[in-house]
Amino acid sequence: MGALAFNWNDYVLALPITLLTLFALGILLIDLMIPPETKWANAVTAFIGVLFATGGVIKIQFWMQANRSASMGSLAMMRTMLVDRFALYFFYLFLAGTAITILMSVRYMKTEHENHGEYYTLMLLSVVGMMCMAAGFDIVLIFIGLELMAISTYVLVGFLRRDRRSNEAALKYLLLGAFSSGIFAYGLSLLYGLTGSTNLGDISRQLARLLARDPHNPIAIIALLTTMTGLLFKIAAVPFHQWAPDAYEGAPTCITGFMSVAVKAAGWAMLLRILLWGLLPMRSTWVPLLVFVSIATMTGANFAALTQTNTKRLLAYSSIAHVGYMLLGLIAGTLTALSPDGIKGILIYLLVYTFMNLGAFGVITSLRHRNVIGDELDDLNGLYSRAPVEAVLMLIFLLSLAGIPPLAGFWGKYFIFLSLIETGHYALASLAVGYSVFGLYYYLKMANAMFMGQPEERGVLPVSWTMRAALALTAFATLFIGIMPDRFIQLVNWSLGIAQNPAVAKLIR
Numbered sequence: 334m335g336a337l338a339f340n341w342n343d344y345v346l347a348l349p350i351t352l353l354t355l356f357a358l359g360i361l362l363i364d365l366m367i368p369p370e371t372k373w374a375n376a377v378t379a380f381i382g383v384l385f386a387t388g389g390v391i392k393i394q395f396w397m398q399a400n401r402s403a404s405m406g407s408l409a410m411m412r413t414m415l416v417d418r419f420a421l422y423f424f425y426l427f428l429a430g431t432a433i434t435i436l437m438s439v440r441y442m443k444t445e446h447e448n449h450g451e452y453y454t455l456m457l458l459s460v461v462g463m464m465c466m467a468a469g470f471d472i473v474l475i476f477i478g479l480e481l482m483a484i485s486t487y488v489l490v491g492f493l494r495r496d497r498r499s500n501e502a503a504l505k506y507l508l509l510g511a512f513s514s515g516i517f518a519y520g521l522s523l524l525y526g527l528t529g530s531t532n533l534g535d536i537s538r539q540l541a542r543l544l545a546r547d548p549h550n551p552i553a554i555i556a557l558l559t560t561m562t563g564l565l566f567k568i569a570a571v572p573f574h575q576w577a578p579d580a581y582e583g584a585p586t587c588i589t590g591f592m593s594v595a596v597k598a599a600g601w602a603m604l605l606r607i608l609l610w611g612l613l614p615m616r617s618t619w620v621p622l623l624v625f626v627s628i629a630t631m632t633g634a635n636f637a638a639l640t641q642t643n644t645k646r647l648l649a650y651s652s653i654a655h656v657g658y659m660l661l662g663l664i665a666g667t668l669t670a671l672s673p674d675g676i677k678g679i680l681i682y683l684l685v686y687t688f689m690n691l692g693a694f695g696v697i698t699s700l701r702h703r704n705v706i707g708d709e710l711d712d713l714n715g716l717y718s719r720a721p722v723e724a725v726l727m728l729i730f731l732l733s734l735a736g737i738p739p740l741a742g743f744w745g746k747y748f749i750f751l752s753l754i755e756t757g758h759y760a761l762a763s764l765a766v767g768y769s770v771f772g773l774y775y776y777l778k779m780a781n782a783m784f785m786g787q788p789e790e791r792g793v794l795p796v797s798w799t800m801r802a803a804l805a806l807t808a809f810a811t812l813f814i815g816i817m818p819d820r821f822i823q824l825v826n827w828s829l830g831i832a833q834n835p836a837v838a839k840l841i842r
Contacts (some may be wrong), residue, residue, distance in 0.1 A: 344409065375450040482596065526552075527539070688814070750765060
């Protein structure tokens with residue numbers, strides 16, 4: 334029984350999750366006691382909760398440094414959680430994305446007359462689920478975290494109760510999400526049946542033994558395919574992407590930004606955990622599958638983005654296209670231990686994407702005022718004459734999404750392409766570069782509307798100070814990471830426990 338008992342280390346490692354849960358419940362209580370005109374206090378409480386949770390992550394980091402045996406990670410909560418540098422990296426990403434989304438939400442939710450405490454409670458609880466997905470080392474905990482995040486997100490997508498688009502998007506997302514979760518749970522149950530364990534480490538060892546005897550075990554193949562279906566749905570890869578454009582368009586714009594970075598990062602954390610820690614013995618099966626999915630994702634998303642007139646749908650397809658690029662990093666990064674740049678590229682991509690995509694959605698969110706929804710391409714017409722700072726920042730975010738140096742988005746694509754070249758995937762590298770240039774067209778279409786279009790409204794665009802703070806943070810990060818990437822590359826190296834590639838060290842000097 335002693336091995337199964339909780340100890341002090343368990344509580345330290347679960348500190349960010351505990352703090353976020355307490356603040357989420359606290360917001361519900363505070364919301365009952367404050368008058369409608371001071372509902373902004375809910376956002377303040379949520380932001381403070383994020384800061385406290387960040388302090389909890391920092392405490393874990395110092396605790397790991399002080400304990401030599403736990404310097405690379407520690408199992409906690411009866412071996413269901415692996416809190417390692419990889420998990421801490423994603424904890425920071427989730428919290429950064431959530432903090433910026435809270436700043437973006439204050440004015441927007443007030444304009445929509447939906448400024449309720451439940452909004453911030455659901456956001457914090459979704460982050461709790463994300464942390465369980467990133468740190469989960471047991472498929473039961475991973476699935477519980479996934480459902481906590483998913484159910485919270487379903488409600489947030491439909492939070493604009495008076496908006497039919499929001500209701501429709503939430504219903505579609507709920508139905509497709511529930512279906513994919515069922516398939517995912519079926520795959521996990523098959524893995525449990527094959528290996529007799531829910532622990533990823535045990536699953537990996539048992540699968541290696543099983544495949545040594547029977548390399549083409551049909552149950553293992555079915556388990557892999559059904560598990561992969563659930564994983565690819567959560568990162569919105571083709572052909573499991575149908576939910577993303579509708580959910581992005583119908584959701585509150587600040588939640589669309591939150592979903593595009595934090596929810597997607599959580600999906601990637603779960604995918605990397607399961608594939609690299611649990612299903613690595615089957616990589617000869619899932620790598621060719623990912624090659625097909627990545628090509629289909631880049632092709633389908635880039636062509637679909639060309640015809641979009643709604644900015645949220647356009648950025649949704651852009652987000653799907655970026656998933657295709659990141660899948661290429663996973664393909665290259667798992668073939669040989671000599672090329673960790675693929676996995677490193679995915680982590681850098683997720684870091685820079687958090688800031689540049691949230692910044693782009695922040696500008697779109699700021700267009701919402703009075704009777705203007707602000708999510709059509711025509712709403713960007715003449716933005717430079719009405720809000721020159723926001724227009725220039727939007728241009729920076731769009732060029733960064735296109736991967737133009739010296740902006741942050743360049744480094745994500747650079748490491749992906751580098752890993753493909755190092756592992757001899759020249760055709761995939763050429764295709765990815767071609768689609769990156771192709772994608773520049775629809776980003777510049779938005780820029781053309783801002784600087785060359787004729788504004789339908791006159792006067793200065795009203796932008797709240799919290800939105801200005803969010804845009805300033807995202808723009809600073811996009812520029813700073815792009816110009817001085819060294820410390821951020823070192824951060825990713827730290828999270829993976831690897832040394833920096835000498836060629837990269839020379840490049841960034």
